[in-house]
Amino acid sequence: MSTAPDHSTTSQTGNGLLIVLAHPDDEAFGLAGTISLLRARGVPVTLITATRGEAGEILVTELATRDSLGAVREKELRDAMALAGVDDIRLLGYRDSGMAGTPENDDPRSLVRAPAGEVVSMIAMTIRDVRPAAVITFGADGIYGHPDHIAIHHHATAAVALAADEGAPVGLGEPWRVASLYYNALPRERVQRMAQRADGPFRSLSAEELANLGTPAREITVTMPVADVVETKERVIRLHRTQIDPRGPFAGLDREQVKLIMSWEFMRRVDLPWSPADNPARDPVAELLASRQPDVEAVIRDLEAV
Ligand SMILES: [Zn+2]
Numbered sequence: 001m002s003t004a005p006d007h008s009t010t011s012q013t014g015n016g017l018l019i020v021l022a023h024p025d026d027e028a029f030g031l032a033g034t035i036s037l038l039r040a041r042g043v044p045v046t047l048i049t050a051t052r053g054e055a056g057e058i059l060v061t062e063l064a065t066r067d068s069l070g071a072v073r074e075k076e077l078r079d080a081m082a083l084a085g086v087d088d089i090r091l092l093g094y095r096d097s098g099m100a101g102t103p104e105n106d107d108p109r110s111l112v113r114a115p116a117g118e119v120v121s122m123i124a125m126t127i128r129d130v131r132p133a134a135v136i137t138f139g140a141d142g143i144y145g146h147p148d149h150i151a152i153h154h155h156a157t158a159a160v161a162l163a164a165d166e167g168a169p170v171g172l173g174e175p176w177r178v179a180s181l182y183y184n185a186l187p188r189e190r191v192q193r194m195a196q197r198a199d200g201p202f203r204s205l206s207a208e209e210l211a212n213l214g215t216p217a218r219e220i221t222v223t224m225p226v227a228d229v230v231e232t233k234e235r236v237i238r239l240h241r242t243q244i245d246p247r248g249p250f251a252g253l254d255r256e257q258v259k260l261i262m263s264w265e266f267m268r269r270v271d272l273p274w275s276p277a278d279n280p281a282r283d284p285v286a287e288l289l290a291s292r293q294p295d296v297e298a299v300i301r302d303l304e305a306v
Helices: 026-040 069-084 116-129 147-164 188-195 207-212 227-238 254-260 284-292 296-305
Strands: 019-022 045-051 088-095 136-138 181-187 223-226 264-270
Touching: 019 026, 019 088, 019 116, 019 147, 026 045, 026 069, 026 181, 026 223, 026 227, 026 264, 026 284, 045 069, 045 116, 045 147, 069 088, 069 227, 088 116, 116 147, 136 147, 136 284, 147 181, 181 284, 188 207, 227 254
Parallel strands: 019 045, 019 136, 045 088, 136 181
Antiparallel strands: 181 264, 223 264
16 A cells, blocks of 8 residues: 655655766766755765676776776775765666677667666656656767667656656556656766867777767856865765876876866756656755856866866
């Protein structure tokens, strides 16, 4: 027996954030500042990570073997998110599909081979369980085109619609309309500028990759200042120890450059087929942004410096 939830009131869980990504560490570079700031404000944050990143690199060889990497990365994820204040982590248990064109793409357990309906249902069930005000996932660009990033973008976007659908299959829980959907973004022009630096990250990318990487700046609607938690963010990133060059996440750049790169986080708010007024929940991302009152001139100065 169940009682219908009262959609007219905002429960505590109705004001939270759900983040849906593919691998341990996807949350660190682009969102760890926003996550830390939201947790400091008491906003509930749930993270869905679809795989354990089994096909990732092992940059510090003594930390993991190919066989142990998934378990090691799950521990890294839990440690990193504990530092950011998040303990509600839900792994979907798919296998990392690897970069495009690698043999891992063909593994039947991989995220890219998983039936869409199955993945979408799992995410929709979590949306109905958590009842978040906002959802963040990747955009169709997958930041840099990783097949799992693109897959989870499609699945999470479909799950937001399925969770809201009154006619969805029974067993998913009571319908829930999120107030906002965001795609985590990397400003394309900034990456293109950074790639021109002989010592910068992204310098190994081809012209074709650079032309399609990230999101055009004009499409980015959220530029979140996170400079005041940048030390925490760096520690979160470094806890993904197998994924970080021991010399530092941006080895080759000086301290100030690294700080500038990490001091802003970007998103694109996506139109939903229902009105924000349909959901009484307050969007925690929009509220955080409004509370930060970013200095537009500082944004432009910082973004052009790197
Ligand atoms: Zn990833």
